[in-house]
Amino acid sequence: MSSIRWLLTFILLIVGVSVQNSDAAGPLNVYVVNYPLKYFAERIGGDHVRVKFPVAADVDPAYWNPDLADIAAYQQADLILLNGAGYAKWVANVSLPRSKIVDTSRKFKNRYIYTEEVATHSHGAAGEHAHEALAFTTWLDLEFAAQQAGAIAAALSRKRPELRNSFQSNLEALVTDLKGLDRDIQTMVSKNPAIPLIVSHPVYDYFTKRYGLNVVSVHWEPDEVLHNRQLRELKGILQQHPAKWLIWEGPPIPASVAKLKTLGIDSLVFDPCGNVPDSGDFMTVMRHNVEDLRRAFSVTQ
């Protein structure tokens, strides 16, 4: 019996050493361009990744501009996870090693949404338009989010093939959570699919398309008091689109909420979660979003 114990101890030691050796190379240094990718990478990679997201919490990552030190840090990463669909404009103007770049939405690029909200420009009568018109919050379509997570898992596995099983297992758990939430949203929306909604910013294109929502977008900031021009604009919208709910991307100031209330419109918050939340994580924020959204779909029109 004692010899079996020794043998088992020896085997465990060997396994322990080899596990250690697989990490002897250190965790992968992963740089991302938004918070959802950070969350996905950390869920899938666990201790085998060190995910860096250098954007300050109060800055919109889509419009963030890195300095030279930040760019150098991205260049030195083992992996650079991009969202794709034109997210993070700065990427177009910097030099990054293509071998380390992972465009997480590449597999569904033929399903990108082109928004007509932004005015483009061209040179001459027949010149080509600039590519400013892509919607980029792809992760709000939870099916796309799962695909982006899949792309991350594949990239991590290519870098660390010996940890493929671990990454796959973590991916499955994440996808289960995402699909679960996706089903919840589908169920919720099915109760009242055509309900008219207004969104404060054109950032919900993928969400609205995925769940077939009836949405009109304005360009309002949650931290600014609504002024009369905006209310006039809203009244004009309401004539064709009698919404009872306005979805803010962040907590609106009470004064704006009150003004909307006078027009019979309630406010709810759906945080796109592009940056790190003050509390919780991506899933908790999305669940909270869904719960808040449920208020719009549970009221019978």
Place this chain on the structure above:
Amino acid sequence: MLDSFYIAWKYIQYNRIKTAVLVACITLISFLPFALQLLLHESERQLMSRAVETPLVVGKKGSSLDLVMNTLYFGDDVPELLTMAASDRIADTDLSLPIPMYVRFKTRGNPIVGTTLDYFEFRGSKMARGRQMAVLGDCVLGARVAESLDLKPGDSLVSSPESLFDLAGVYPLKMKVAGVLQKSHTPDDRAVFVDLKTAWVIQGLGHGHQDVTQLKDPTLVLKRTESNVAATAKLFHYTEITEKNMASFHFHGNLSAYPISAIIAVPYDAKSGTILRGRYLSKNETQQIAKPEEVIDGLLQNIFRIKNVLDAVIAMVTLATVLAVILVFALSLRLRQREIQTIFKIGCSRMTTAKLIAAEIVIIIFSSAVLCSVLMVVVRSVANDLVRMLFIK
């Protein structure tokens, strides 16, 4: 025998000039063929090393030599252009890492190489000063470019127009020197590296200007609709990318359609390389994949046929020199006839006389051999630099 060498050494010392000339002649005829062989071998090695290090090159169907020379050695002949879609095609196969190259433009006589950061990792390039290119408009200089143009990080460099009256095409872009590479003794030393996107800006495919949607001057606006503003040709395009105007730089159209001159494909393993090569074998294929080692080897086979001519010339020169040396020895013997007769009279055997002459020849040949060896050691130690200086620009 020692006595023979002693007497021979005394004779040689006394006839220094004659001995020096003989030693010099024999040294040269021994040294030249070996040195030439060494230099040619080194030339071949240097020319081939770059080709051997580069696994595969993909380009438009046509001259594989032009493709390889432009991609590896930054030759002036630009092959027919590809698009970035060709690079994406390789990336999608998951068989190789594609490194797109756009070698078309020049700055002050030096080639501008548009590529990605992967190129530097592939070549094992290291920074000597400054930093790697980071933003649009940055350039990284090869060591010799920095030396010859006396440039350092922070300085600027303007791209050259493709032709004298290049009105509608390539326009001079003021690039910022971000860093200087360590000397690598390869064509990289005399190149100016920019990001692929900067190369497209040089070409005019990307540009920066004022926000067109905010223009007040009516002469700058051709047509304005709800969704689009068309600007006139009068709209000024920035010729320098700065922190202030960088955000305004953009590219029109689909980047997959943007031009490149070639792609260096680095297969992930040998099997992947073979499979990738197989994908370009179709008759309808408009692209080609070349193995630089094979292309350059073929080129060198032709170039080094001239070596046979050189060998023949050297052989003839050697023969003539050997005959001349023999003549010198024979004449020397004749001049020493009296000495030989005297020592014979004294009692010296013909064998000993032969030993005396042989000892002199041995000393001369040994000295030549030593000198030749020393020269060969010197040439071997500087062969690398010598070849680069003499044959490879």
Place this chain on the structure above:
Amino acid sequence: MIAISNLKFSYRIGNFTLHIPEFSVDKHEKIAVIGPSGTGKTTLLNLIAGIIVPSRGSIRINHTSVDQLNDAQRRQFRITHIGFVFQDFELLDYLNVYDNILHPCRITKALQLDPAVRQRARMLAQEMGIGDKLKRQASDLSQGERQRAAICRALLPRPGLILADEATGNLDPENKTRILDLLFRAVEEHDTTLLAVTHDHELLKRFDRIVDFKEFRD
């Protein structure tokens, strides 16, 4: 010392024939050989030295029949028993005086170049009055000094016989006398015999015997 009997020698080319019925030289004798050019005086010296071999007759030096020896034996005999002094000195310009004197020891195994021999060379040079010139190149010496160096070279192997072929021929009158004095002194002091071919009639009276070569020519 030397005994020649019924000697006959002819060169392969030409009509020259040398015939010597009898000729002898005693030890310590100083013999002058005279005669017109072409009569065979140098030929006689070469026959005695064993450089050439007679077609007939015998040449005995002490008890050695030189004509009976083979090439190697004659060479060995020559270098150990005979010293040559030449008209043109025949020193090697590329050697210094010391090396010229020692030269015979370097060209044959029959003579050993050991410290005793080196000492003898220095002593001979001292005797000949050129002891301070040993390090100089032979080409730097005067004619008289060069001949003295040649005499030292001839005397180095302690030869029983010195063959001098016109040894004073290229010297001025003062040096002729000096060299002859040195040669005669060498005969007395080094236990040797001198056979000298000469055209200098003023010096003949100093020799023990004069041999006129007209007698031996056919």
